[in-house]
Ligand code: FAD
Ligand code: FES
């Protein structure tokens with residue numbers, strides 16, 4: 001069970017694995033995620049179900065090696081197994097049936113964005129995708145996003161490819177030029193999602209974001225994934241992970257995401273820092 005069937009290196013820091021998980025594949029919907037544990041002593045980390053194949057009983061995970069656990073996962077090869085895999089968790093994304101949607105993906109955020117793009121395309125929604133990364137070698141899943149988009153725009157922070165600037169700058173330019181999407185879906189690093197919401201707010205365009213706070217149990221019991229939305233406490237694992245970005249308290253979310261920065265640094269450097277990571 002939970003055997004890795006395929007592995008693809010997408011960028012020097014991003015990997016894609018196809019995992020045998022028939023029970024999860026049977027029920028997965030765009031927007032949902034799994035929580036996995038790589039080894040017996042390891043912590044549980046959430047990863048979005050980037051794709052699923054119900055017939056073959058597989059799910060696809062795309063992850064960036066940012067710290068201890070994602071690096072450990074990166075060492076697994078085809079035929080290795082993932083210790084525990086729980087899911088599908090979270091609410092499926094609320095996606096429109098018609099109209100025009102702009103999908104904005106930053107860095108590894110393109111992985112969780114892809115299943116929404118595929119579903120929107122299937123529904124016949126006019127889909128404009130804006131995909132960005134720090135530099136051209138860090139762009140992931142370009143072909144896959146292109147296949148389900150009516151228009152695709154690539155952006156890089158350093159100008160090494162496509163539009164020179166942030167994805168939120170490109171969106172701003174499009175809106176200034178008269179584009180009137182019904183909704184925007186933005187997934188990526190927190191500052192990118194916040195910037196995108198700042199752009200769409202003045203146009204009054206509903207903007208969905210995928211919150212990725214620290215999670216522990218993923219079932220609404222531990223409270224680790226608290227986010228404040230419209231002044232109310234929500235648990236991203238059971239009430240999300242998608243929320244109306246104009247209602248999210250971004251400053252609090254950023255503070256909470258950085259709570260364990262020191263411990264994460266220590267674990268990353270393979271130090272023991274007040275117990276196991
Ligand atoms: P850590 O030591 O935990 O962290 C290292 C660095 O990464 C730190 O700088 C830290 O600030 C940052 N970081 C830690 N946790 C998160 C987080 N939750 N979000 C953003 N940055 C974080 N990552 C993917 O690569 N692909 C996905 O599809 C994906 N989907 C996710 C879905 C959900 C619902 C959530 C909550 C998170 C998702 N993440 C995804 C983020 C992923 O869970 C974290 O990158 C992972 O837990 C980091 O573990 P680590 O031990 O390798 O690094
Ligand atoms: Fe524990 Fe959401 S992760 S309540």
Ligand code: MG
Nearest residue numbers: 045067214264
């Ligand atoms: Mg962590």
